[in-house]
Amino acid sequence: MKVFVSMREIDELGRVTLPAELRRSLGWGPGTPLELFIDEAKGEIILRLYEPGCLFCGRVDNVFEFRGKKVCRDCFAELEKLL
Structure with a gap:
């Protein structure tokens, strides 16, 4: 497992930029769908x-x-019971 540590600040619009190296290592490019928890x-x-x-x-x-x-x-099993 590769560990990546970086500090980022939230900008005035509430955004945080992910470093290019991190995005590349995960294979995330423009338009990659992500979930936030x-x-x-x-x-x-x-x-x-x-x-x-x-x-x-x-x-x-x-x-x-x-x-x-x-x-x-x-x-699917529940749906099968309804049929």
């Missing part, structure tokens, strides 16, 4: 690559594509 207790913001989850519950694990939409196995 906040841990208020720790005062941390977590930034990660956005992966669309289940259409119904939002889970990102145990997901497969069905007719162009992502669905988790649990939601």
Whole structure:
């Protein structure tokens, strides 16, 4: 695991710039979709690559594509019961 440490300030518009070296190492370019999570207790913001989850519950694990939409196995099983 590569560790990258850098200090950045929030600009007047509330933006923070990610260093080019960091973006390159993660393969993030212009238009890369990202998710932001906040841990208020720790005062941390977590930034990660956005992966669309289940259409119904939002889970990102145990997901497969069905007719162009992502669905988790649990939601699919519930849908099968309705049929």
